Amino acid sequence: MTILKNLYQKVLRELWLFKHRGHDYSCPFCGYSSDTMLPFGQELAEEVKKDHIIGGGRRNVRCLKCGSHDRERLIYIYLREIAHIFDSGKETHLLHIAPEPRLSQALLKAGIDYVCGDLFTEGYTYPEYVRNMDVLHLPFEDNTFDIILCNHVLEHIPEDRKAMQEIFRTLKPGGFSLLQVPVSYLLEHTIEDFTIEDPHQREITFGQQDHCRLYGKDYINRLQENGFEVEIVNISKEYAQFCLNPEENLFVCKKRLHPSDYFD
Numbered sequence: 001m002t003i004l005k006n007l008y009q010k011v012l013r014e015l016w017l018f019k020h021r022g023h024d025y026s027c028p029f030c031g032y033s034s035d036t037m038l039p040f041g042q043e044l045a046e047e048v049k050k051d052h053i054i055g056g057g058r059r060n061v062r063c064l065k066c067g068s069h070d071r072e073r074l075i076y077i078y079l080r081e082i083a084h085i086f087d088s089g090k091e092t093h094l095l096h097i098a099p100e101p102r103l104s105q106a107l108l109k110a111g112i113d114y115v116c117g118d119l120f121t122e123g124y125t126y127p128e129y130v131r132n133m134d135v136l137h138l139p140f141e142d143n144t145f146d147i148i149l150c151n152h153v154l155e156h157i158p159e160d161r162k163a164m165q166e167i168f169r170t171l172k173p174g175g176f177s178l179l180q181v182p183v184s185y186l187l188e189h190t191i192e193d194f195t196i197e198d199p200h201q202r203e204i205t206f207g208q209q210d211h212c213r214l215y216g217k218d219y220i221n222r223l224q225e226n227g228f229e230v231e232i233v234n235i236s237k238e239y240a241q242f243c244l245n246p247e248e249n250l251f252v253c254k255k256r257l258h259p260s261d262y263f264d
């Protein structure tokens, strides 16, 4: 009976996917092209909507077939189309912090030197290729990685400057890190108040119950203060077929090749 039920559900799903086939969006992970996307993310509280948080809130960006969302597609497309790390023969040592599953799978198949880690939380299970690690104490030598990915993590960490310093330390000179966070360009200054611990208060102040700040325009300064040269890149319009967030800029955080460059 269970086999029949599973088969029935599988057929229904295939019909549903067939019905939504289209040319509006294309998923770079699974290759499915559709006429629509499914909702993803949490609805923002009324109190915080005025801040116009980019990279947060509920929006129609989830792939019908594999479930990928705009934030992980953005990183993937940058790595594939701009950094060309999937080109054969390219040697890349890459660290992926708090890895998204679909991005991980693509990177595992890329033939690069790939390491990924997360701070293990009790009650959760992790794939065997994920190592338990704390971004505040990365277990690596200085100048180890060509690329470090840390996508929508820093807004959860009280000591975000320490995390930035660890990422900078372990990045090779000439390497870069993609440090995406939810950001409001309407705010001159980041809203940060560690005395706010009540989940509802956090939601109406920072946009989400488990965030401890809402970054403003000065996010770039914070990255620069911790050593990075920051390049703001927007590839969302150029690669609109992948249903990226047109407003989400990439923060490409570079460690300069020569320390003397800092005195230019």
Ligand SMILES: [Zn+2]
Pocket: 027, 028, 029, 030, 031, 032, 063, 064, 065, 066, 067, 068
């Ligand atoms: Zn997909």
